Amino acid sequence: MPPDVPRPPELPPPLGVHLRADGDGADVAVYAGHADAVQLCLFDGPGSGEQTAVVELTEHLHGVHFAHVPGVREGQRYGLRVHGPWEPSAGHRHNPAKLLLDPYARAVEGQVRWTPEVFGHAVGPQLSGDPDVRDDRDSAGSVPRGVVVGDGFDWEGDVAPAVPWSSTVLYEAHVRGLTQLLPGVPPHLRGTYAGTAHPVVVEHLQRLGVTTVELLPVHAMVSEPALVQRGLTNYWGYNTLGFFATEPGYAAAPDPVGAVREVKGMVKLLHRAGLEVVLDVVYNHTAEQGRDGATLSWRGLDNASYYRLDSYGRDVDVTGCGNTLDFRHPRVVQLALDSLRYWVEECHVDGFRFDLATALARGRDDGYDPDHPFLVALRCDPVLSRVKLIAEPWDVGPHGWRTGQFPPPFAEWNDRYRDTGRSFWLADAARELRGETGHGVRELATRLSGSQDLFGHLDRSPLASVNYLASHDGYTLADTVQYEQKHNLGNGENNRDGHGDNRSWHHGVEGPTDDPDVLAARRRSLRNLLGTLLVSTGVPMLAAGDELGRTQRGNNNAYCRDDEVSWLHWDLAPWQDDLLATTRFLTRLRREQPALRQRAFFGSRPPQDDGTVDLAWFGTDGAQMTHDAWHDPSTRTLQVLFGGAPVDADPVLVVLAGRGDDTVVTLPPPPWGSGYRLVWDSADEVPAAAPAEPVRGAVTVTARSMRVYLVDR
Numbered sequence: 150m151p152p153d154v155p156r157p158p159e160l161p162p163p164l165g166v167h168l169r170a171d172g173d174g175a176d177v178a179v180y181a182g183h184a185d186a187v188q189l190c191l192f193d194g195p196g197s198g199e200q201t202a203v204v205e206l207t208e209h210l211h212g213v214h215f216a217h218v219p220g221v222r223e224g225q226r227y228g229l230r231v232h233g234p235w236e237p238s239a240g241h242r243h244n245p246a247k248l249l250l251d252p253y254a255r256a257v258e259g260q261v262r263w264t265p266e267v268f269g270h271a272v273g274p275q276l277s278g279d280p281d282v283r284d285d286r287d288s289a290g291s292v293p294r295g296v297v298v299g300d301g302f303d304w305e306g307d308v309a310p311a312v313p314w315s316s317t318v319l320y321e322a323h324v325r326g327l328t329q330l331l332p333g334v335p336p337h338l339r340g341t342y343a344g345t346a347h348p349v350v351v352e353h354l355q356r357l358g359v360t361t362v363e364l365l366p367v368h369a370m371v372s373e374p375a376l377v378q379r380g381l382t383n384y385w386g387y388n389t390l391g392f393f394a395t396e397p398g399y400a401a402a403p404d405p406v407g408a409v410r411e412v413k414g415m416v417k418l419l420h421r422a423g424l425e426v427v428l429d430v431v432y433n434h435t436a437e438q439g440r441d442g443a444t445l446s447w448r449g450l451d452n453a454s455y456y457r458l459d460s461y462g463r464d465v466d467v468t469g470c471g472n473t474l475d476f477r478h479p480r481v482v483q484l485a486l487d488s489l490r491y492w493v494e495e496c497h498v499d500g501f502r503f504d505l506a507t508a509l510a511r512g513r514d515d516g517y518d519p520d521h522p523f524l525v526a527l528r529c530d531p532v533l534s535r536v537k538l539i540a541e542p543w544d545v546g547p548h549g550w551r552t553g554q555f556p557p558p559f560a561e562w563n564d565r566y567r568d569t570g571r572s573f574w575l576a577d578a579a580r581e582l583r584g585e586t587g588h589g590v591r592e593l594a595t596r597l598s599g600s601q602d603l604f605g606h607l608d609r610s611p612l613a614s615v616n617y618l619a620s621h622d623g624y625t626l627a628d629t630v631q632y633e634q635k636h637n638l639g640n641g642e643n644n645r646d647g648h649g650d651n652r653s654w655h656h657g658v659e660g661p662t663d664d665p666d667v668l669a670a671r672r673r674s675l676r677n678l679l680g681t682l683l684v685s686t687g688v689p690m691l692a693a694g695d696e697l698g699r700t701q702r703g704n705n706n707a708y709c710r711d712d713e714v715s716w717l718h719w720d721l722a723p724w725q726d727d728l729l730a731t732t733r734f735l736t737r738l739r740r741e742q743p744a745l746r747q748r749a750f751f752g753s754r755p756p757q758d759d760g761t762v763d764l765a766w767f768g769t770d771g772a773q774m775t776h777d778a779w780h781d782p783s784t785r786t787l788q789v790l791f792g793g794a795p796v797d798a799d800p801v802l803v804v805l806a807g808r809g810d811d812t813v814v815t816l817p818p819p820p821w822g823s824g825y826r827l828v829w830d831s832a833d834e835v836p837a838a839a840p841a842e843p844v845r846g847a848v849t850v851t852a853r854s855m856r857v858y859l860v861d862r
Contacts, residue, residue, distance in 0.1 A: 160210070161178045161208070161210055161211065161215040162176035162177075162178045162215055163178060163487075164178045164179065164180060164213070164252075164253050164484075164487065165177075165178065165251060165254070165255070165393070166221065166225075166227065166251065166253070166254070166295070166297050168222070168223065168299050168300075173219060174217060174218050174219035175217075175221035175225075175297065176215070176216075176217050177189055177215060177216055177218050178206075178213050178214070178215035179206060179213065179214050179251065179253075179450065180212055180213050180214075180252075180450070180451065180480050181214055181231050181233070182212030182451050182454050183212075183233055183234065183243070183451050183453055183454065184214065184231045184243055184450070184451065185232045185233045185243075186205065186206075186214070186232040187214035187229060187231050187232075188203050188204065188205055188229065188230040188231075188245075189203070189204040189205075189206060189227060190202075190203050190204075190227060190228045190229065190230060190248060190289075191203075191221075191225060191226070192226040192227065192228070192294055193226070194224070194225075194226040194258065194294070194296075195258060195404065198226055198294070200289070203230075204216060204218050212480070221297060223297055223298060223299045224296060224406055225296070225297040226258060226294040226295070226296055227251070227295050227296075227297065228248040228249060228251075228289070228292070228294050228295060229248070229249040229250075229251055229450070230245045230246075230247070230248060231243050231244075231245060231249060231449050231450055235283045236462075237280065237281040237440070237462050238281075238461055238462045239462055240452050240453030240456075240458045240462040241453055241462075242269050242270075242440075242444065242448055242449065244269040244283055244284070244285075244444060244449055246284070246286060246287050246288065247267070247269050247287075247288045247292075247444045247445075248287070248288050248292050248294075249292075249444070249445065249446050249449045249450060250292070250293060250294075250295055250390065250391060250445055250446040251295045251446070252391065252446055252447060252450070252484060253393055253484075253487070254295030254296065254393060254394050255295075255296070255297075255298040255393045255394055255409060255491075256295070256296035256298045256394050256395065256397075256405035256406060256408060256409050257294070257295060257296065257369040257391055257394040257397060257405060258293055258296050258397070258405045259292070259294055260371075261291065261292055261293065261371045261390075261443070262290075262291040262292075263276060263291075263374040263377055263378075263443075264291045265284070265286065266284075266287065266288040266291050267288045267291045267292055267443045267444065268284055268442075268444060269284060269443075269449060270282055270283060270440075270441075270444075271283070271284040272284070276374050277441070278441075280440045280441045292445060293369075293390070295391075295394075296405040298405075298406055298409050300495060302410060302413050302495075304413075304497065305417065307417050307420055307421075307497055308420065309425070309499055310360070310420055310423050310424065310425050310499070311499075312360045312361060312425050312499075314537075314560070314612040314748075315746045315747075315748045316360060316740070316746065317360050317361050317425075317537075317688050318358060318359045318360050318361065318688075318689055318690075318691070318736055318739070319360075319361050319363050319427070319688065319689065319690035319691065320354065320357070320359035320361065320362050320363065320690070320691050320693060321363045321365070321617075321620055321621060321690055321691070321692050321693060322345075322362055322363070322364060322365070322693035323364070323365045323384070323385070323621065323693065323715070324340065324342060324344075324364060324365070324367060324396075324399045325341075325384075325398075325399060325711065325716070326340075326384075326693070326694075326715050326716045326717055327344075327345060327350065327693055328340055328341070328344035328345060328350060329717075330713070330716050330717060330718055330719055331350070331717070331719050332719060333349030334347045334349055334350065335347075337401055338401050340399065341399055341400055341411070342395075342399055342400055342401070342408075342411045342414070342415040343400075343401045343402075343411055343414065343415065344401070345362075345364075345415050345419075346414065346415040346416075346417075346419050351418070351419070351422045351424070354422070354424055355422060355424075356733055357691075357696060357729075357732060357733055357736060358732075358733055358736025358737055358739075358740060359424075359691065360423075360424065360425060361424065361425040361426075361499070361500075361537070362419060362424055362425065362426055362427070363427040363428075363502055363539075363690070364426065365385055365386055365429050365621055366385070366387060366396070366428070366429050366430065366504075367386070367395055367396050367399060367412065368386070368389045368390070368392055368393075368394065368395070368396060368430065368431065369389070369390040369391040369394035369395065369396050369397065370383060370386045370387075370388045370389055370390055370396055370436060371383070371388055371390045371436040371445070372388065373388060373436075373438065374443075376709050379709075381640070381641060381710070381711075382709060382711045383708065383709060384707065384708060384709055384710055384711040385621060385708045386431075387431050387504060387708070388431075388435075388436045388470070389431045389432075389435055389436055390435070390436045390445065390446070391446070392430075392432065392484065393488055393491055395409055395411075395412045400412075412496060413495075413496055413497070416496060416498060417497070420497065425499035425537070426497075426498045426499055427498065427499055427500040427501060427502055427539070428492060428500075428501050428502070429501075429502045429504060430489070430502070430503060430504065431504045431505075432474060432485045432488075432503065432509055433468045433470075433473060433474060433504060433505040433506075433508035434466075434468040434470040434471065434472050434473055434474060434508070435447055435472060435474065437471075438470065438471030438472060439464045439471035439472055440462075440463060442471055442472070447474075451480075454475070454478050454480060454481070455474060455475060455478070455480075455481060456472050456474060456475055457472075457474070457477070457511075458475075467507075467508050467511065467515075467545060467546025467547075467549065468505055468508055468544060468545060468546075473508055473546075474508075474509075476508075476509050476510070476511065476521065476522075477512065477513060479522075482522055482523045482526060485509070485523065486523075486526055486530065486533070489527075489533050490530075490532055490533065493532055493533065494532060498536075499536055499537055500536040500537025500539065501536070501537070501538060501539065502539040502541065502562075503539065503540050503541060504541050505543065505544040505545075506540035506541050506543075506544075506555065506559075507542060507543055507546070507549050507550075507551050508544040508546065509524075510524050510555075511544075511546070515546070516547075516548065517548065517549075517551050517554070519554060519555065524559075528557070528558065537560070538558060538560065539559065539560045539561065539562065539615055540555045540559045540560070540561045540562070542554065542555055542561045542562065543564075552564055552565060552603055553600070553602075553603030553604055556607060557607055557608065557609050557613070559613065560612065560613050560614070560688060561604075561614065561615060562615050562617065562690075563596075563600055563603065563614045563615055563616055563617070565592075565596065565600065566596045566614065566616045566618075566685070566687070567616075567617055567618055567619075567652075568650075568652055569593055570593070570596065570618050570678060570681050570682070571618060571651075571652035571653065571678075572588055572652050573587075573588070573590070573681075573805075573807055574674055574677045574681070574807065574853070575629060575630065575652055575653055575654035575674065576652045576653070576654060577785070577807065578654055578674075578807060578853060579633075579654040581785065581807075581808070581809055582809060586782040586783050587782055587783070587785070589780070589781055589782040589783070589784045590779070590784050590785070590786075590787040590807075591779050591780070593787065593805070594787065594789065596616070596685065597684075597685050597686065597789055597803075598685075598686050598750075598764055599611025599614060599685075599686035599687050599747065599750055599751070600614045600687065601750045601751075605750055610748060610749050611686045611687045611747055611748075611749070611750060612687065614686075614687035614688065615687070615688050615689075615690050616682060616687040616688065616689050616690065617682070617689070617690040617691075617692070618678050618681075618682050619692045620690070620692050621692060622706075622708075623647075623648060623651065623706075624651055624653060624701070624703075624705045625692065625694065625695060625699050625700055626675060626678055626679070626692065626695035626698075626699075627671075627695070627700045628653070628700055628701055628702075628703055628704075628705070629651065629652070629653040629654075630653070630654065630655070630671040630678075631655050631658075631659075631660060631661070631662075631671055631700070632651075632653055632655055632659060632660060632705075633651070633654065633655045633659060634659065634703070635647045635648075635651070635703060635704070635705045635706070636660075636702060636703030636704055637703075637704050637705065637706050640704070640707075640709055640710070641709075646706045647706030648705060648706070651705060656670045656671050656674070660702075660703060668724075670853070672724055672727075672728070672834065673831055673832060673851075673854060674853065675698065676728070676731055676831040676854075677805075677831050677853065677854065677855050679695070679696075679728075679732055679735055680735060680829065680831050680857070681805070681855065683732075683735040683736060683738070683739050684735075684738075684739065684745050684791075684801070684803050684857060685745075686745070686747050686751075686791070689739070691732070693717060694718075695732075696728065696729050696732035696733075697717065697718070697719070697721060697725050697728065697729055698724065698725045698728050699717055699718065701714050701715065702714060727834045727835050730835055730836065731836055734829065734836040735829070738828065738829065738857065742793075742798065742799070743793065743796040743797070743798035744791040744792065744793040744796060744798050744799065744800055744801045745791060745801055746796070747791070747796060748795075749795065751763045751764035751792070751795075752764065753795075754794070754795060757794070759820040760820065761792070761820055761821055762792065763791075763794055763795055764791065764792060765789070765790045765792070765817070765821065766787065766788065766790075767788035767789075767790070767817050768784075768786070768787075768788070769786050769812060769813065769814050769815065770815050771788075771814075771815030771816060771817050771818055774787075785806070785807035785808040786804075786805065786807060786808060786812050786814065787804075787805045788802060788803070788804050788805075788814065788816070788817065789802070789803050789805075790802045790803075790817060790821060790822075790860065791803070799859060799860060799862075800822070800860040800862065801857065801858070801859060801860065802816070802822065802857070802858040802859075803855065803856070803857055803858075804850055804855060804856040804857075804858070805855045806850040806852070806854055806855065806856075807853060808852060809852050809853060810852050811850065811851055811852050812850050812852070813847050813848070813849050813850075814847065814848055814850050815847045815848075816844070816845060816846065816847075816848060816858070818845075820862075821860070822845075822861060822862060823843075823862060824843030824844065824845055824860075824861040825843060825844055825845065825859070825860060825861070826840040826841055826842070826843050826858060826859045826860075826861065827840065827841040827844070827856060827857075827858055828841075828857050828859055829856065829857040830854065830855075831851075831854045831855045831856070832850075832854040840859060843861055
C-alpha cells in the first residue's frame, strides 16, 4: 500500500517503537487510556538535541495511540507529549508541557536534571509545592530521550547453560561494584557490563564454584532528588525509569545503542563460560515517586491506569517508595510481561528475581493473591515459565510478609533461613556469654533440611528455598561478625535508616580491632556461616564479596554509596585468601556430594531394613535427638545425617557445635555409619588437603565450630 494512503484503523501494532523489516520507518504505539491525544517528538542527537519533528499518533483503539512514522532509523532520539485531563482527584495528571519517556524504550540517552520543570505540578526551587496545581513549563531540557534500537545482534550460536536448580549456586552482584577496583580488568572496562564478563571476572566466578550471576538492577534508573541534593546516588538502582532500557551508566560503550549490544555481549560471554545471568527486576514501583514526585513517563501517560490510587487520586504505597504500579490493570500486567519476554528473547537472560514481589500480586481487595493474573500469566507463559523465577516474598504493605506462599515454579528468598542461621551462630552465642538462653536448634534443623514448613505444599520442593545469610540489603557477612550497631551516618539520614534486627555479634569489640583472639573467633564464625549455607538443603546464594570478607564498615543500608564502601576490594590480606579458599572448597564439596543437593523433601521413603532413614538428627551422645533436647532452648549442638539414598549417593554427616566450650561429640553408631572421614572443619583456617582417616566414637569439636564428615556404611 502506498505510504500516502491512510492505514485502516485495525488492531494496534505492538507497544513501543518497532522498526519495520523493510526499512520503511517504524510503527509506534503508546498506551494512554485516558488521553485525548499523543504526540511523538523526534530529536536529533546525540546529546540533548533539537526537536526536529512532531508526529501526531492519529489512530486510537483500546486506549492505544499509534501510527506508522516513515524515516525513523536505529538511533533516533524521541519523546512523547500527552494531552488530556488534569483532574488530580480522579487520578488524571496529563500535562503536554512535559516530555515523557516511552515505557517501551529500549535505550535511554541523558539524565534527569532535578529542576522544577520536570514536575507536572507547580514546585519552587526546593522542588516542593502543591501537587494539584499544574505547571506549564516545558521539561524537554531536563529529561532523557528514548532511543530506537533494532533487534540485530550476532549471538554466535549462544546456548543457555540451563543449570538445574539442584546444582545452582547464586551469586548476587552489582555491575559497578564487582569490578570497579579489580586490577585485572582494564580501567575503561571497570564497573561496566563488559567488565562483568572480562576473563578475570569469569575465572573468579568459575573457581568460586557459582553457577548463576544475579545482577542488581540494570534497568535504566534515576537517583531520587533528595539523594542528589545530599551529593549521593541510588547505587543499588531500585528506582526504575524504564523496564526495557539498560542503565547507560554501566556501559563502556559511549552510545545508547552500543550499551544494549554490550549487555547482550556480557550475557553471551558469561553463557560461553557456563554461567547463567539472572536480573533483579523492580516492577513494583517507578522512579516517579508519589504524587509530589516528577512527571517522567507513566504519570503523564496515564496516571490513573498505571498506579494504584485511592478514591481521592492519591498513591497507595506498599513499596515504601512513594508509588505502586497497579497490577490489577491489564496494561500494567502486559508491560511487565512484555519487558520480561524482551529480556529473555532478545537479551537471552536466564531468569529474574522480583523485588517486593508481594506488591505484584495484590488483588482487588489489596490483599495478596497467589492466583493473581500476573502470577498465573508467568506460570503459563511458554517462555517465562521455563526460566528461573525468584520472588522476594514481601512488601511493606498490610500483611506483606508472604515467605513460602508463592506458587510454583517460583523460588523465594528465605529470610527465615537468614535469621535462623545468624541467630544460632551469632546472636545466640552472644546470649550464651551473657548467661541467657537462646533459641535452641529446632528451627535451625528445619532450615538445614529445606524449610518444609514453608515450602512443603503445592508439590513444591526444597529447591523453592533460596537460602542466604547476607545480601545487598543489610550487613555484609563479614560485618555480621564485627558489628552490633549500624553505622549509616554516611548515608546522610542521621543513622535513622537501615534495619535494626541484624542478628549479629561483634565478638566483644565493635568494629575493627587488633585483638588476635577476637579476630580468630570472627574468622571462625565466618567459616561457620559459609559452611552452614553451603551444606543446607535448598539453593544457596552468596553475596558478592562475602567470599573475600568484604566489609561496608558497619553500614547496613548502603543503597546510596557508590564508592569504596560498596565496591569489592581485591587487595586481599592472608586471612581473606584463606576465606576465599574455604568458600571454593565448600562449593566444590556441595557439587561433589549429591546428598547436600536433595531435589525432594526428606521423609517420603520408608525406613531401610536396618532402621536408618534419609534424614536423622543426633545429640552429643550419638543417640537420636529426644523430645526434651529438641525443645530445650539451651541445646547448642546438633548432628545431622543427610542420607544419600534418594539421590543415589553416599551419606554426609554435619556436626554443628555452637557452645562456647569445646564439646565432646559421639558420632552416630552403626547402622548409621561404620566410620566417618572428616573432610572439613571450620576450626581450620584453610581446608584440609584430603579427607582424614575414618573415625568412630567420641571426638572433640572446637567451641563454636562445625564439621563435615563423609560416611562409610
